[in-house]
Amino acid sequence: MLEKFFKNSIKLTKNINNKSDYIGYTCSYIPEEILISTGLKAIRIKGNNESNLADKYLPTNFCPYVKAVWEEIHQESNKFKAVVLANSCDGIRRLRDLVNYYENNLPSFILDIPKENSPKSIDFFTNRLKNLYGFIKQKSNNSFKNNSSLQSSVKKVNEKRKLLLELTNFYEKENKNLLNTFNYFNILNLSFSSDIDVFNYELGGYLDYIRNKESVPSKNPKPPNRPLKIMLVGNYINDNNLWEIFNNLNIKLIANDLCISYRYFNIKIDIDNLLDNNEWKNQQEVKQDKQKKQEDKILSAIAKSYILKPSCFRMLNLNEKVSQIKDQISSNQIDGVIFISLKFCDNALYFYPTLKLELNAINIPCLFLDLEYGKSSLGQLKTRVEAFIEMLSFNY
Amino acid sequence: MNIGFIKNKILDNIQNNLNVKNIKYLLYFIANPIILSLYGLSFKSITDKYLNFYTLQYMKELYSGKYPIAYGSLFIPYELLNGMGLKPLLPEVMGGFTAGLGISNQTLTSAAKNWYQADLCTFHRSATGATILDLFPKPNFIFSTNLACDAACKSFEAMAKKYNLKDNFYFIDVPYNNDKSSIKYLASQLEDIFYDVSAKIKSKPSIEDLKKSINYSNEFRKQALKVNTIRKELFDYPIYYNGLNYILPFFGLCGTKQSANLYKIMAQEFQDKQKNQTSTKKMKKILWLHLKPYYPNEIFVILENYNCRVVSEEFTHVYWNEIDVNEPFLGLADKMLSNPLRGDGRNRLNTILKIADDYKIDGVIMFSHWGCRQSNGIAKILKDELTKKSIPLLNLDGDCVDKNNASVGQTKTRVEGFAEIINSI
Numbered sequence: 029m030l031e032k033f034f035k036n037s038i039k040l041t042k043n044i045n046n047k048s049d050y051i052g053y054t055c056s057y058i059p060e061e062i063l064i065s066t067g068l069k070a071i072r073i074k075g076n077n078e079s080n081l082a083d084k085y086l087p088t089n090f091c092p093y094v095k096a097v098w099e100e101i102h103q104e105s106n107k108f109k110a111v112v113l114a115n116s117c118d119g120i121r122r123l124r125d126l127v128n129y130y131e132n133n134l135p136s137f138i139l140d141i142p143k144e145n146s147p148k149s150i151d152f153f154t155n156r157l158k159n160l161y162g163f164i165k166q167k168s169n170n171s172f173k174n175n176s177s178l179q180s181s182v183k184k185v186n187e188k189r190k191l192l193l194e195l196t197n198f199y200e201k202e203n204k205n206l207l208n209t210f211n212y213f214n215i216l217n218l219s220f221s222s223d224i225d226v227f228n229y230e231l232g233g234y235l236d237y238i239r240n241k242e243s244v245p246s247k248n249p250k251p252p253n254r255p256l257k258i259m260l261v262g263n264y265i266n267d268n269n270l271w272e273i274f275n276n277l278n279i280k281l282i283a284n285d286l287c288i289s290y291r292y293f294n295i296k297i298d299i300d301n302l303l304d305n306n307e308w309k310n311q312q313e314v315k316q317d318k319q320k321k322q323e324d325k326i327l328s329a330i331a332k333s334y335i336l337k338p339s340c341f342r343m344l345n346l347n348e349k350v351s352q353i354k355d356q357i358s359s360n361q362i363d364g365v366i367f368i369s370l371k372f373c374d375n376a377l378y379f380y381p382t383l384k385l386e387l388n389a390i391n392i393p394c395l396f397l398d399l400e401y402g403k404s405s406l407g408q409l410k411t412r413v414e415a416f417i418e419m420l421s422f423n424y
Numbered sequence: 425m426n427i428g429f430i431k432n433k434i435l436d437n438i439q440n441n442l443n444v445k446n447i448k449y450l451l452y453f454i455a456n457p458i459i460l461s462l463y464g465l466s467f468k469s470i471t472d473k474y475l476n477f478y479t480l481q482y483m484k485e486l487y488s489g490k491y492p493i494a495y496g497s498l499f500i501p502y503e504l505l506n507g508m509g510l511k512p513l514l515p516e517v518m519g520g521f522t523a524g525l526g527i528s529n530q531t532l533t534s535a536a537k538n539w540y541q542a543d544l545c546t547f548h549r550s551a552t553g554a555t556i557l558d559l560f561p562k563p564n565f566i567f568s569t570n571l572a573c574d575a576a577c578k579s580f581e582a583m584a585k586k587y588n589l590k591d592n593f594y595f596i597d598v599p600y601n602n603d604k605s606s607i608k609y610l611a612s613q614l615e616d617i618f619y620d621v622s623a624k625i626k627s628k629p630s631i632e633d634l635k636k637s638i639n640y641s642n643e644f645r646k647q648a649l650k651v652n653t654i655r656k657e658l659f660d661y662p663i664y665y666n667g668l669n670y671i672l673p674f675f676g677l678c679g680t681k682q683s684a685n686l687y688k689i690m691a692q693e694f695q696d697k698q699k700n701q702t703s704t705k706k707m708k709k710i711l712w713l714h715l716k717p718y719y720p721n722e723i724f725v726i727l728e729n730y731n732c733r734v735v736s737e738e739f740t741h742v743y744w745n746e747i748d749v750n751e752p753f754l755g756l757a758d759k760m761l762s763n764p765l766r767g768d769g770r771n772r773l774n775t776i777l778k779i780a781d782d783y784k785i786d787g788v789i790m791f792s793h794w795g796c797r798q799s800n801g802i803a804k805i806l807k808d809e810l811t812k813k814s815i816p817l818l819n820l821d822g823d824c825v826d827k828n829n830a831s832v833g834q835t836k837t838r839v840e841g842f843a844e845i846i847n848s849i
Contacts, residue, residue: 087792087800089543115600115767118574122801125769129805138768140600143570143577149597152609342574344595346581372543372797378578381539382585396539 030211033234037222041071050107051164054097054123055114056292057141057340059330062161063112064224065181066168072220073111074266076100077402085126091119091372092401093264098126101134110135110167112160116342117375137163143344145335154324154331161327178326182297184224191231192219192293198238200282200360203255204246206238210268210275216288217266253278256420257361260284261353261383262368263341263376267402270368273410277417283356285338286368295337297329341375349379350386357392364393364420366413371398393420427466439526444559448487455484469662471690478682479672486511487561492625494565495583496676497576499763500596501756503679503747504614505567507630507637508621513560514676515551515583516576522550523718523825531557532826545795546825548579555583563587565621569596572765573798592624598760600767610757618753631752637679638749638756644678647687648742654694655735656783660701662693666724667737668716674740707733708846711779713790713806714799715739719827723839730843736783738764743775769802773809780815787816787846789839794823816849818842 031038051063052073063070075096081103082095101111113124115138127136140156142149161178199212215234219227256279264287274281285291302325339349356362365387369376380396387394395416397409434450453459460477467473485491491511496502498516505512522528531553532546538556540549554560566589568580577595584593594617599606622629670686677683710727712734717723727734744762747755760766764775780788788810792800807817820838823829 085804087797087803089795090797090801118798118801121600121767121798122769125802125805128768128770129808138600142597144595144597148609148612152597152599152605155605341578344577344581346585347590374544374574374795374797375578377541377544378575378582380541382582384539398541398543 030214033237034215034218034222034227034230037218037227037230040223040226041218041221050109051167052101052108052111053113054111054120055116055141056287056337057114057116057334058112058139059157059160059185059334060220060224061178061181061185061297061330062157062164062327064184065161065178066164068109068164068168069223070220071108071222073097073100074217074221075401076103079103085130086122089372090122091117091370092399092403093370094119094123096401098123101127101131105131105134108134110137110163112137112139112163114138115140116340117373119373135163135167141342142335143342145339145343145345150328150332150335153335154328157327157331158324161323178323179299182299182326182330184228186297188219188224188228188231189293189295191228191235192216194235195231196289196293198235198242200280202238202242204242206241208275209281210271213266213271213288214268216292220288220292255280256363256417257282258417258420259353259357259360259362259365260286260289260368261365262286263370263373264288265368265370265399267399267404269402269404269406270399270409273406273413277414279417282360282362285353285356287340291338291340295333297326297333299326299329302326302329341373341379346379346382350383353383354386354390357387357390362392363423364395364416366395366397366416368397368399370401393423427463435526439530442527442530442557442559444487444561447559451480451484451487455480469664469693471662471686471693472664474686474689475670475673478677478686482672482677482682486513489561492564493561494567495560495563495580496567497569497580498671498675499571499576499760499765500567500569501614501678501759502676503637503641503752504618504634504756506640506677506679507634507752508618508625509627509633510565510621510625512676513563514672515555515560515580516547517672517676518554518560519547519549519551519825520671520715520718522554523827526719528719528825529828531559543795545573545575545793546823546829547793548575549795550825552579552582555586563589563592564625565589565592565594567594567596567617569598569760571596571598571760571763573796575795594621596760598763598766602761602766606761607754607757610760611753614756615753634752635749638747638752640681640684641679642746642749643684644687645742645744645746647684647691648674648740650691651687651694652736652740652742654691654698658694658698658701658735659705659707659733660697661733662697666716667734667740668712670740671715707731708786708843709733709735709783710846711735711776711783711785711788712737713776713788714793714796715824716791717822717824717827717830719825721827721830721832722836726836726839727843730840730847732787732843732846734789736779736785738772738776738779741775741779765798769805772802773806776806777809777813780810780813785815786849787818787842789818789820789842791824792819792821794821794826794829814849816842816845 049069051068051070054073060070076099077096079099082099086095113120124138139160142153199207258279258281260281266288367380384394464473494505494510494512495515496512502512522531528550531550534556535549535553566580566584568577570577596613619629673683673686710732743764744759764772790803803819810817
């Protein structure tokens with residue numbers, strides 16, 4: 029089904045071989061709008077989780093996502109024109125070291141991301157985004173397209189996020205099984221692994237299709253059983269085996285707090301009010317100055333939106349994060365939480381005890397799962413998830 | 425009755441009566457001046473004596489209830505805290521103490537019962553377990569930084585939540601890069617902290633006190649540099665000396681008279697030792713990376729038996745410039761940004777290469793402490809780069825705090841094998 033609607037997006041994810049076009053990146057705190065602002069394409073590096081070569085470079089008890097990304101970069105460095113990493117955690121800092129040391133022909137940039145959301149942090153982040161923008165412009169000397177601009181890229185990414193929110197809203201509410209869990213997460217995966225123009229176009233078409241289909245009255249009007257509502261809380265969880273497990277259970281994954289879900293697309297950068305043309309009445313001011321000032325304003329707006337977006341466990345707002353999760357649980361009538369962490373993620377592992385304590389206090393059952401990236405013991409995982417769901421069903 | 429017997433009795437007492445009241449009582453008893461002066465007679469090294477004295481006095485003050493307590497992670501600028509009259513407690517150092525006192529089983533179990541996973545660093549896990557058991561004096565403030573690891577940020581934030589210190593939790597965000605905007609950003613955070621905390625402890629912000637603290641820090645730095653210079657050629661160390669036993673004075677007491685004094689004593693004792701050292705005495709020089717196990721272990725005895733001597737430790741390296749006393753916040757920001765564990769791994773690599781060169785190091789031991797991903801993640805690069813310089817590196821897996829997570833036999837075999845290689849070069 030997905031192949032039919034996302035034919036070109038899928039094709040593009042499989043054919044990333046034009047070095048001159050692609051910037052690889054790793055984190056939802058890296059503004060995609062800056063990466064694509066000069067006409068380059070931005071691809072979130074999913075990593076090669078099939079091989080164990082990274083064990084030669086990193087310790088056994090190290091983030092499996094970082095290992096997978098390193099594996100992909102190391103084996104296919106020609107794929108990218110440059111990589112942009114985020115100073116999001118110890119693992120990524122060490123990944124940057126590996127890139128610098130063993131792949132020194134591959135340009136890389138590491139984006140400093142403050143951990144607090146104070147005005148001072150936002151100013152600092154704006155400054156760092158200017159550096160990133162400079163890096164991207166420098167890397168696209170030959171491929172800079174005249175019709176590209178920061179302004180248009182913000183609009184494009186805003187459009188993608190809007191579509192993804194609509195998709196999510198549809199997935200969470202619909203009850204005719206028009207969009208299953210496996211497909212939903214695969215579309216999310218495509219959203220950051222393909223060309224944005226192609227993807228936005230295809231997702232728009234797909235949304236039209238499923239909305240039409242939903243509006244057709246069902247032949248069997250009997251309302252289906254309300255599925256259990258489960259909220260996933262975790263880090264970079266992007267594993268088809270896992271989605272397959274959930275797909276076969278009568279549950280809905282709601283308000284998921286993952287790197288690939290709301291944390292990725294629940295951002296809106298409002299630039300319409302920023303660009304005040306009246307400021308530029310003075311004809312003496314050169315066009316470049318005008319453009320520079322506009323870009324600074326946009327970068328500042330991006331910085332603010334990203335720092336204030338639904339936060340990763342790395343950020344310092346434990347109380348706020350916990351209360352946001354609790355609000356979601358309450359407003360969505362969540363039956364249980366599954367906390368999924370990729371193994372050895374300190375930020376997630378330190379967050380879990382606080383969350384667990386708070387969930388216990390409001391009687392929300394919580395299952396802790398830690399995953400090897402794509403290599404987890406599927407049978408065991410399935411048994412644990414099924415047992416949890418069964419336990420919830422008894423209470424339901 | 426010898427001193428060893430008394431020490432064991434005290435340890436038994438702590439292990440079997442693990443609560444804050446008992447710790448307070450023991451400290452009150454041990455750290456009184458008469459007992460301390462009697463205890464002082466048992467020391468063969470004056471540096472060791474003062475390390476123990478200052479540590480015990482510091483601990484007694486911490487538990488006395490007379491001072492505002494500030495928890496801090498290892499790499500925050502303690503000159504700032506000491507200059508504001510706060511009594512710093514370093515949970516990570518206390519984590520090391522739990523190993524030395526043989527109570528880490530209890531603190532780690534407490535953490536595990538509260539869903540702290542075994543994959544996490546045991547320094548932080550043990551310290552967290554200790555706070556859950558309420559073994560430390562209650563903090564008035566908590567300070568943390570992203571220098572050098574994620575675990576410090578998150579475990580200290582969790583402690584702040586436990587003690588309901590939302591407004592008294594200060595996080596110092598150290599940028600990845602060291603440039604003009606970084607130093608400005610960092611200095612302004614330190615300045616804000618200084619005025620904010622001063623207001624909260626209801627004392628008039630005293631730049632003069634801060635400058636006094638920085639003067640002590642600069643004096644300590646001068647003496648530490650002297651010590652490190654002597655260590656380049658010193659093999660006859662005072663008994664029980666291990667540079668990694670000095671983490672508390674090197675970091676937490678930075679900016680106090682005690683740390684400046686201790687390093688002055690150390691420099692003098694090392695100088696005397698060097699004078700009396702036979703000129704023919706040569707040992708293989710080892711550089712130690714990261715920390716060491718703080719429970720009883722044989723690693724350093726084995727090294728000595730194989731004619732190897734740790735002459736430098738990454739954590740006792742003086743990496744920062746003298747702090748400009750007239751620009752305290754910029755100076756402290758500069759110190760933090762100079763830390764080799766900040767940002768790019770090349771900072772650490774270049775520092776290690778420089779130490780190896782300066783000290784004419786024969787071999788490097790990197791203690792890969794369980795769960796310390798910021799450190800262990802660079803082992804391969806360090807090894808490859810040191811190999812280019814023909815300096816072997818032993819990547820020794822282990823755990824600084826949890827002895828149950830370390831294989832004694834395997835460690836012994838690996839250290840012996842490494843020492844043999846060093847000696848054959």
